[in-house]
Amino acid sequence: MSDVTAIVQARMTSQRFPGKVLASFKGRPILEHVVSAVEAVVPRERVTIATSTDPTDDAIAAFAKKRGTALVRGDLVNVLARFQQAARASSAEWILRINADSPLHDPQVLRRVIAEAGPHCDVVTTIRPRTFPKGRNAELVRRTALLGIDAAAASIEEQEHVTSYFYLRPDRYRIVNVESGHADWAQHSLVVDTLEDLTRLEAMSDADLDRFRLEANA
Numbered sequence: 001m002s003d004v005t006a007i008v009q010a011r012m013t014s015q016r017f018p019g020k021v022l023a024s025f026k027g028r029p030i031l032e033h034v035v036s037a038v039e040a041v042v043p044r045e046r047v048t049i050a051t052s053t054d055p056t057d058d059a060i061a062a063f064a065k066k067r068g069t070a071l072v073r074g075d076l077v078n079v080l081a082r083f084q085q086a087a088r089a090s091s092a093e094w095i096l097r098i099n100a101d102s103p104l105h106d107p108q109v110l111r112r113v114i115a116e117a118g119p120h121c122d123v124v125t126t127i128r129p130r131t132f133p134k135g136r137n138a139e140l141v142r143r144t145a146l147l148g149i150d151a152a153a154a155s156i157e158e159q160e161h162v163t164s165y166f167y168l169r170p171d172r173y174r175i176v177n178v179e180s181g182h183a184d185w186a187q188h189s190l191v192v193d194t195l196e197d198l199t200r201l202e203a204m205s206d207a208d209l210d211r212f213r214l215e216a217n218a
Contacts, residue, residue: 004114005092005095006095007095010049013056017192025201031060031063033105034103050082051082052074061073079162083097084151088147094114094142094143101193102135102190113178116140122145122173123163125167133190134186134190149165180214
């Protein structure tokens with residue numbers, strides 16, 4: 001396995017579904033599902049939850065403490081700066097970026113992304129173009145490339161969407177895309193943006209989810 005630290009971005013202040021990352025999904029908080037999926041691929045001691053110092057995120061800090069998961073707290077609005085802060089706490093060569101609103105992450109997808117790490121790239125992604133359902137995506141970023149960004153000078157979009165800085169500069173960064181082999185999967189969503197999404201995903205059967213599953217040797 002490549003030298004990887006996973007950082008799970010989580011905050012409680014979603015506009016459409018406040019507190020969603022700790023909402024119950026099949027009897028466990030969404031964030032628990034996310035971190036567990038990551039730990040199936042990255043050693044537990046190399047997984048960090050990155051949240052903000054805002055009091056609204058104290059519940060996430062309490063979750064991390066109870067679970068024994070590493071925690072970094074930073075800027076609420078400048079997510080890029082917060083993500084960099086978490087990356088500085090690690091000496092790993094690669095940073096796996098995971099969003100906390102996707103309770104149905106597939107560890108096999110994460111393995112595929114990590115497997116692409118190498119001297120030929122700075123970023124490994126699954127969204128250029130997107131061929132996985134929303135909620136089954138991940139990004140791997142070379143730590144030196146991430147820390148080379150001036151977060152204070154970045155645009156509002158770049159501060160909010162961490163990896164957009166790289167995608168807006170494809171001439172400066174070597175970007176590798178991992179594809180599912182099923183372009184139609186991109187039309188589907190397994191992410192929780194609203195309470196309705198949570199209800200819909202909870203109602204999905206194993207057979208419904210199997211249609212989006214990669215083969216172990218893919």
